[in-house]
Amino acid sequence: MLVQSYLFFNGRCEEAIAFYQKALGAQVTMKMRFKENPEPPTEGCGPDGGAIPGDNIMHASFRIGETEVMASDGMGTGKPEFKGFSLSLTAPSDAEAERLFKALGEGGKVEMPMTETFFASAFGMVQDRFGVSWMVINPRPMP
Numbered sequence: 001m002l003v004q005s006y007l008f009f010n011g012r013c014e015e016a017i018a019f020y021q022k023a024l025g026a027q028v029t030m031k032m033r034f035k036e037n038p039e040p041p042t043e044g045c046g047p048d049g050g051a052i053p054g055d056n057i058m059h060a061s062f063r064i065g066e067t068e069v070m071a072s073d074g075m076g077t078g079k080p081e082f083k084g085f086s087l088s089l090t091a092p093s094d095a096e097a098e099r100l101f102k103a104l105g106e107g108g109k110v111e112m113p114m115t116e117t118f119f120a121s122a123f124g125m126v127q128d129r130f131g132v133s134w135m136v137i138n139p140r141p142m143p
Helices: 014-026 094-105
Strands: 005-008 027-033 057-064 069-072 087-090 107-113 120-127 134-139
Touching: 014 027, 014 057, 014 069, 014 094, 094 107, 094 120, 094 134
Parallel strands: 005 069, 087 134
Antiparallel strands: 027 057, 057 069, 107 120, 120 134
16 A cells, blocks of 8 residues: 655645755656646636646656655645645755755744754754645664
8 A cells, every 4th residue: 555645736836846856856757737638627626616727737746765746736725735744754864854954944934943852863843835844854773
């Protein structure tokens, strides 16, 4: 079984993907715009219940490390709200954790500064400029 994250950016998907490419080295594996849809125009997914502009992203997939994340501009009802979850990013070193935390926080908001904890040599929580919450961690080895 596989569980994947699917993020809806309400018109900012292309911007979000470019941000994740720069901040995290994300690699785009698929990108389709609404105008490329072979089916009739999609109604009801736009912010006003109508069709979404053709240049907006219908579906995209990108890899961050070993993880595939999916994203779209669809299903928008206004400002995106990413509540009740965080994406957790495991870094191989404290220096890399700090770099990733800083990159994700550019234009965003620190929820918990990067610090040492009993479970990690580096751990912090940050909300990126799109409102997606991230936990960045370099975990301590388990005994």
